[in-house]
Amino acid sequence: MKKPILITFISTMCLFILSCTSMQATPQEGTTPPKTGRQPDAKMIFHHEDQVWELELGDIGFDGIDPTSLDQELVYSWIRTEVAPQVEKEPVSAFYKNRKLIPDQVGYEVDYAAIEETLQNVHQILNLPQELPLKRLQPQITKQKVLTLKQKRLGSYHTYFNPDNENRSHNIFLSTNAIDHIIVLPGETFSFNDVVGIRTTERGYRSARIIVKGEYSEGVGGGICQTSSTLFNSADQAGLQIVQRYSHSKHVAYVPKDRDATVSWGGYDFKFRNQFNEPILISSRISGGILNISIYGPNTIMHKKNEIPDSPPLSQQTES
DSSP: HHHHHHHHHHHHHHHHHHHEEEESSSSOOTOOOEEEEOOTTOEEEEEEEEEEEEEEEEGOOOOOSGGGSHHHHHHHHHHHIIIIIHHHHBBBBBEEEEEEEOOBBBBEEEEOOOOOOHHHHHGGOOOTTTEEOOEEEEOOSHHHHHHHTTTTEEEEEEEOTTTTTTHHHHHHHHHHHHHHHHHEOOOOOOEEHHHOOOOOGGGTTOOEEEETTTTEEEEEETHHHHHHHHHHHHHHHHTTTEEEEEOOOOOOOTTTTEEEEHHHHHHHOOEEEEESSSSSEEEEETTEEEEEEEEEEEETTTOOOOOOOOOOOOGGGGOO
């Protein structure tokens, strides 16, 4: 007679356990289940001046709890593609334009080391705007540095030409103006062709006499070799390293024998290298029929001038 009572008791306990389990598995009305997977509203926010960038960290795997769940490489990739292009810029050295000094400009790049440190404490910056960490990049040549470049004249040379030859004089003027107040950095090689550029009628050059294979001919830009030859003698006097120079196939009258430097677009070039530890400045000007090119630098440049023979005046210029 006791066995049915035991079975009834066990059945009742089973029903009670199932009822409790069912109550635990079903959320009560008005409650929210625990969050799992992607966590909303976990943003990384950077700003700079009037620009703002937001990255939803849940989109790249951050679970909202464990910092190691954040894929830092994806953060860096986002910064490189979406943020950096809008703020990074190269520094610009001071330079002259039409003899007017243009000030230097500081550059900027993203400070990834600072961002890496921020990511180690990601919970402290979630949804809080952070100033984008940037590194300042200083220009190689500042305005203050440029102002010291005329302290010392390293070399100077002048040649004579006939100003009545209008086309040739015009070409000399254009090429002289192109190299005027050019700054050559330490270790940099100056290329006459690169600086002066192609000689075309579209750029204002005119047809004048040139030398081709030992014979006189006409060509656009005729006369600019007097500019390159004058520059060569000035650079040589300053003791600069002559990298490339070619003489004409026929003697030219405006410089002593073998003191010329012929140039042609796509062909012969005149190049010199600034081997000093300081920048140098080319200064060129024309007065009447005299072309003068000087090279300057700061007082800290120690050098010995080379002896260069003078150019013949116009009245003594003869051509072979």
